[in-house]
Amino acid sequence: MIQPAPGDTPPEWIHILPAGTFKGDDGRGPYVLRDPAKVISESMERAHGKLTLDENHSTDTAAKIGMSSPAMGWIVQLENRADGIWGRVEWTPPGQQAWANRAYRGVSPVFDHTSDGVVTCILRAALTNDPNLELTSLHHKQQETRMDLAAIAAALGLPATATQADVDRALADAKSSRAMHTSLAGLLNLGADADAAAITTGVRARLEGESAHAQALTAVQTELAALQRKDAERTAEAAVDTAARDGHVISKDLRGELIALHASNPEMAAKIIAQLPKIPQGQIARQNTSAHATQTAAGVDTDADPKALAKMDATFKVTDAERKALGDANAY
Structure with a gap:
């Protein structure tokens, strides 16, 4: 035998x-x-x-x-x-x-x-x-x-009890990791033989650079937004004051609210202004509280009824001080 x-x-x-x-x-x-x-x-x-x-x-x-x-x-x-x-x-x-x-x-x-x-x-x-x-x-x-399966398993960091399927999966993972390693090295302009430490350093530097760029971009966007707000406010002030000169009755408080609205929604502000009472041109008057006389915007006496003007003042809550301060530019 x-x-x-x-x-x-x-x-x-x-x-x-x-x-x-x-x-x-x-x-x-x-x-x-x-x-x-x-x-x-x-x-x-x-x-x-x-x-x-x-x-x-x-x-x-x-x-x-x-x-x-x-x-x-x-x-x-x-x-x-x-x-x-x-x-x-x-x-x-x-x-x-x-x-x-x-x-x-x-x-x-x-x-x-x-x-x-x-x-x-x-x-x-x-x-x-x-x-x-x-x-x-x-x-x-x-x-x-x-x-030699046990030796291969040990080289891959697997336990001695690893099966062929375990080894095959580990080899597939290693192949995938190698492909990713090569791809990252190329993206970072590193050599194909760059080790994991070099790739980690490159990735960290790239991320930090992108973070700094993002912060700078945010600062520029914030500054641009502030300039746009200021421009919108100037445009709103001009629009509201033009409406007042055209005869629309706009008090001091209402002016501020209309400017704020116009800065964010010009169309809505324009609709509200269009619905405000309007005094025809040439009859925007100023009341002389001492003599109860009236003058036109050009300073010429008119036949406007002082009682009617006083009633309009009361309706729109316009005080004598406001009338004097606004002068010819005031519109109700």
Whole structure:
């Protein structure tokens, strides 16, 4: 009996089912591995966590007629990879001996599928020298490289218990991070070999520069807004005073309110001014409280009724002092 040489142990993982659409060498198929995760879950559940790995499908042939069908190993874990589903094997002594003897070169799975070929469940697998599907050979070099999984996981900062899927995800993340690293270095006009510290410094400087620019822009916008307000106030004052000279009755308090309104809403202020009482030109008068005489804006005596003027003063609450202060420029 040939004993395994030191370090010459059966592969921990074996290729059980191809990815995508595949066909058997005997013409059966095509089959489709459409939902690997679901197939893995269903397979492990039906096998109660252990799929049989026999030799030459003895479970389906020899066992049916009462002959021996020993397990070469137990498939205790299934994993989806780029090239299909792989199984982690706990080898039995007969299986280890078969490996040491180089008795078998391939693996042949037994699986269920729908009428249109969609794989639904892996039932078991067998060691064989006449595999029907194109799977990775038991003695392929890829088997040996996969034995370095723990070393790769350690290099990626993963625990020793990391699976192939964990390693694949970590490698994908590392590739994505590298692409982002290169992109940021280019945006910051740094070399492709710039380290993380250089990129961090560049990003911080860019952000601080943009912050200073934003503050300067805010200051300019604030100053511009103040100038616009002052301009609007000057325009409003001119508009209200022109309305007063045109004869619209505008008291001192109302003038301030109209100026404020006009500065923010010129159209509304104009509508209100248009509705104010208006004294016809030439009859804007000023009352002489001592002699109860009236004069026109030009200083010529008129026939305006002092009582009517006094009544208008009372209506619009114009005092003698306001009339004297406003003079010819006052309009009610």
